[in-house]
Amino acid sequence: MTPPAGQLVVEKLILHFGGLTALSGVNLEARPGEILAVIGPNGAGKTSLLNCISGLYHPNSGTITFGQKDITKMPAPTRARLGIARTFQNIELFRHMTVLENLMLGRHIHLKTGVLAGGLYWRWAQSEEVQHRRVVEEIIDFLEIERIRKKTVGTLAYGLQKRVELGRALALEPKLLLLDEPMAGMNTEEKEDMARFILDINEERGVTVILIEHDMGVVMDISDRVAVLDFGRKIAEGKPEEVKENPEVIKAYLGGKDLQLTVV
Amino acid sequence: MPAGLKLRNPFAMECGVYKTTYEQDMALHPTPLSRLRLAAMLAVFVLFPLMADPYYVSVANLIAIAAIGAIGLNLLTGFTGQISIGHGAFIGVGAYTSGYLTSQLGVPFWVALPLAGIAAAVVGALFGLPSLRLKGLYLAMATLAAQVIIEFTMYHWTAVTGGSRGLLLTSPSLGGFVFNSEIRYYYLFLALTAAAFIFAQNLTRTRVGRAFMAIRDRDLAAEVTGIELFHYKIMAFAVSSFYAGVAGTLWGHYLTVISPEHFTISTSVEYLAMIIIGGLGNVTGSIFGAAFMTLIPILLRGLSKAMTGVFPNIETVINALREFTFGATIIIFLIFEPEGLAKMWKNIKDYFRLWPFSY
16 A cells, blocks of 8 residues: 555644634644554544544534545545545444444445346346445454344343444444444443454554544554644644653643643 | 255255355245245246136236335335325326327337336436435435425326326237236236336345345444445436336336326325335335235225125225225334234244244
């Protein structure tokens, strides 16, 4: 993969909701092939930032560049076609459909069958289904969810749903993967699994990952760089150990001046 | 002899059935027993009119027409999640298009049939445009407007529609063969309903159908997986209305007379009732629902006839009960089996899937 493919540059991003300022001039760069963690207290604007990148919110000003393209004004589906995939903080799966169908939907942009070909299930509509089923089965294999592939997603346990959602994002074959709290509400074992998946996705597939996470242990362990948001501003950026020592960050998290941020 | 055959239990559906390719796994009828069931059902459908009273064949014909319309509405409401109260009007668009083409312009039925479908699809897509901005109840109001506008047009565009007097249509013919008896209509309708059924089943298991369901389940997530909401919503309206147009055409050429009162809001509501009772988001359920809604008034009439000997005035009571029964059935289904008759059918099948060792 050529280096700039997964590169994302956010410049002077401003987003208002009425009188409420969610983002006030955020600059951020995700370098190709890295895992960038975005952290910050609740309401700092992390999810708003992700929504701007994936196209669900449109910023009031500022630019977002992906690869060489300015994507600021692009609608969400077009960004998906460029290779931006995401998961959501509160799982947004297609609840009444099976795991297989959800993952096949992840491959939507790679399929071509239209109404007529699909309805007639002509030979090549079938062969397209089979061809992409193979890709999906590889993801099922990777995420170790073979046993639930034909289960309806709504009936699955929370941790598994999170995994399926990651699988759906992966099926898109993204260059940039946005993960909004992939480990929220998980136990230690599930978190370890998830961390392993994220590292593998990043290393084996060369996917750039932007990760929002509250678990500092995970953030410090798996991310290459960390950016810290507070009240819609970026207050720090750098290697995990640098950010950990940053007085601004400590202040934002704990409110005090002389306290130390303790990371277990 | 493949290894699977030795282990096969003649009763349990999936015992000893090994799938070695994805084609087999994705087949609509993956097991020998389900294929057998399909063949048996086909045989019943083919032989039915030869043995049944013509009256029952005419009932089956009405069910077939309703089934095509219900499958169409289910694609829009059950699969894509876009409520439409204009379906009856879209059926009317099909009926009038084909009526005008065949009786005024002399176009043969076989050409008018797809053209009527396309005309309804265009009108449906047009009235689907508000779905870009409107969801749920608000969209329902917009489609209600479609119903009112189209009904108004049927009454007042007399040059084409014949106004409240309606249009006279002819029976379809193929070469010298005229479809003029119940049995002949039956086989025509059986073939078309089967085609409509299979098409919808295939559509819902491939790319476009999945996109429809994604929009129904979570439109936000659908967008970020690359599904253009507007494009697919309009497509759902068009495909659904195409089915409606075909159903309308068949209805017109079967009754050989159409007038605006066939395509009112109560028709639309009846179709909604069919898919709710049959099962939202289930192609087979649409047929169950169509059968159910067609049979209920007939059963009620039978009931009142049977009871007039004992209660002379029962007929008026039961006639009044007709609307009540419709409403009550919908409510009962919504409370006790929201997934409709299709789910009941699935429960029965699931029971026998593991029978007799269901543990």
